[in-house]
Amino acid sequence: MRIFHIHAGGAFELNALPSQPPSQGFFWVACTRTAFGEQLGQIQASLQATTGLQLVDLHVSDLLNAQLPSHYDYTSQYDLLVFRRLATTQPKTAEPGRTEGTAAAPVRQSGPPVLRRIDTSPVGFAMFDQLLLSVHPTDCAVRDAYAARLLAAAPTDPREGRASPAPGARQPSSTADLMLRVVNMIVDAYLDLRRELTRQLDHWQTELLKPRARYVNWSSLLEARLSLHQLDDICEDQRTAVQHWIDELDTWAMPESSAGQRDLDLLKVRSRDVLEHIERVVHHVRRLEQSTETAVQMHFSVQSNRTNDIMRTLTALTAVFLPLNLIAGIFGMNFEFVPLVHKQDGFWWAMGSMITIAVGLVSLFWRKRYLARTGGQ
Numbered sequence: 582m583r584i585f586h587i588h589a590g591g592a593f594e595l596n597a598l599p600s601q602p603p604s605q606g607f608f609w610v611a612c613t614r615t616a617f618g619e620q621l622g623q624i625q626a627s628l629q630a631t632t633g634l635q636l637v638d639l640h641v642s643d644l645l646n647a648q649l650p651s652h653y654d655y656t657s658q659y660d661l662l663v664f665r666r667l668a669t670t671q672p673k674t675a676e677p678g679r680t681e682g683t684a685a686a687p688v689r690q691s692g693p694p695v696l697r698r699i700d701t702s703p704v705g706f707a708m709f710d711q712l713l714l715s716v717h718p719t720d721c722a723v724r725d726a727y728a729a730r731l732l733a734a735a736p737t738d739p740r741e742g743r744a745s746p747a748p749g750a751r752q753p754s755s756t757a758d759l760m761l762r763v764v765n766m767i768v769d770a771y772l773d774l775r776r777e778l779t780r781q782l783d784h785w786q787t788e789l790l791k792p793r794a795r796y797v798n799w800s801s802l803l804e805a806r807l808s809l810h811q812l813d814d815i816c817e818d819q820r821t822a823v824q825h826w827i828d829e830l831d832t833w834a835m836p837e838s839s840a841g842q843r844d845l846d847l848l849k850v851r852s853r854d855v856l857e858h859i860e861r862v863v864h865h866v867r868r869l870e871q872s873t874e875t876a877v878q879m880h881f882s883v884q885s886n887r888t889n890d891i892m893r894t895l896t897a898l899t900a901v902f903l904p905l906n907l908i909a910g911i912f913g914m915n916f917e918f919v920p921l922v923h924k925q926d927g928f929w930w931a932m933g934s935m936i937t938i939a940v941g942l943v944s945l946f947w948r949k950r951y952l953a954r955t956g957g958q
Contacts, residue, residue, distance in 0.1 A: 582612040582620070583728055587752055587759065592731040598627035599712075607756050608712045611724045617716045618645055624714070632709045634658045644705040644716045651703070651818035653825040660708045660829070662760065662822060665701045665815050666723065666767045701815050704767065706760045713756035715763065723766050754844045761851045764823075768858040782869055782876075802873070809870045816863040823859060827852045897951040901942045905935045 584595040588606025599608050608631060610624065617624065625635045636644075640661050643649055654661045702718040717724050731752070753759035782805070830849055836842050912919060912931060921927030946952050 582610070582616045583724065585609040585611075585728065585731060587731065589752065592752060594728075594732065598623060600627065600630045602631050602711055607710075607759075609715070609756075609759060610712065611715045611717065611728070613719050613721070614645060614647060614716050615719055628709070628712065628714070631712050632658075634709065636707060636714075640707065644707070647702060647718070649703050651815070651822040653822040653829070655829060658709070660706075660757075660826075662706045662708070662764075662826060663703050664706070664764050664767060664819060664822060665703045666718075666721065666770070701812075704763075706763075708756045708760055710756070713759050715760070723763060723770070727763055727766055754847070757848055758844070758851065761848065761855055765851070765855050765858065768819075768855060768862060771862050778865075778869060782872055802877070806870065806873050809866055809873065813863065813866045813870065816859060816866060820856065820859045820863060823852065823856045827856065894952055897946045901939055901946070904938045904942070908935055908938075 584598060586593050586595055586599075586603060586606060586608055588603070590605075595608075598610065610627070612620070612624070621641065628635050636659075637656065640654070643654075643661065643663055649663050651665045652663050702721070704718070704721065704723070705716040707714040715724065753762060827849070830845075830852060833845065836845060908931060912922065921930055924930075943952070
């Protein structure tokens with residue numbers, strides 16, 4: 582569990598849960614789902630002390646559920662956003678005895694290695710006026726990545742020896758602003774994966790379009806299509822949750838101060854930016870789905886054309902040998918008087934005729950491209 586105090590002067594990490602409201606700014610309590618389940622009593626007590634409120638039981642269950650889809654909910658005191666991440670994780674062996682809270686561990690993705698490394702565990706956010714509670718998966722790197730960014734932007738503090746902030750660095754102005762920044766990092770993590778996904782599916786398309794390819798890993802291809810369809814559903818849930826959040830922002834009362842109005846406008850802009858990123862992810866996933874489906878259809882089309890070429894060649898060869906069989910059948914009849922049968926050079930006349938007919942038909946069929954292979958095959 583990591584606790585931060587964020588205000589206009591900077592961000593500072595605390596060693597314990599806050600026990601009183603902040604004098605300025607707000608708190609960010611970021612914990613894993615396991616820690617949230619184990620220290621639920623202390624967290625609820627801290628919420629009561631700092632905000633005068635506690636999480637309702639249904640929202641606690643939502644934050645503990647590792648299989649919950651993305652969705653948005655609210656009460657009169659706080660907002661709740663559950664957002665399934667689209668992060669890549671490196672394959673590793675699970676630690677013995679390690680569990681993800683009281684819920685089941687995330688289901689392992691099927692399909693090619695690049696799709697199996699996509700983790701879609703949910704991240705939960707409970708937004709109070711002066712405190713943001715975020716519940717992450719055990720191996721979620723987004724929390725630590727953004728925490729490092731916050732601390733790197735902290736201003737100079739002679740007592741703690743902090744360095745000067747980066748030029749242009751701006752701290753989150755509210756719990757909602759912080760939540761949107763973290764969600765934006767979660768979505769951008771999938772945008773970084775697009776190149777690897779495209780390369781994997783392009784390789785499959787190349788293999789499918791090879792005319793002499795005899796082995797196609799149809800099971801992996803089917804699993805990839807199912808995985809992409811699942812990602813499409815996840816992205817749709819994400820888009821719906823963020824859209825509901827944007828609709829809720831429109832109902833907020835307009836602040837009286839110009840600074841408050843600017844902060845609200847920035848929240849709306851950042852929310853629309855997150856929504857646009859999610860839509861880019863949805864567009865890419867659907868394009869990959871269509872590319873996979875097109876590759877399968879083109880594969881069967883190539884195989885059909887190859888079969889047609891084979892049948893056309895066999896038909897032409899059959900047409901070449903039909904006159905030869907006719908001549909052989911005529912001279913094989915059991916009649917006493919057959920022309921050329923009793924002549925000394927009759928055999929050579931028959932063979933010469935058959936060769937001439939065969940060469941003539943082969944030349945004719947070759948000119949009509951009946952014996953030629955289709956270009957590109």
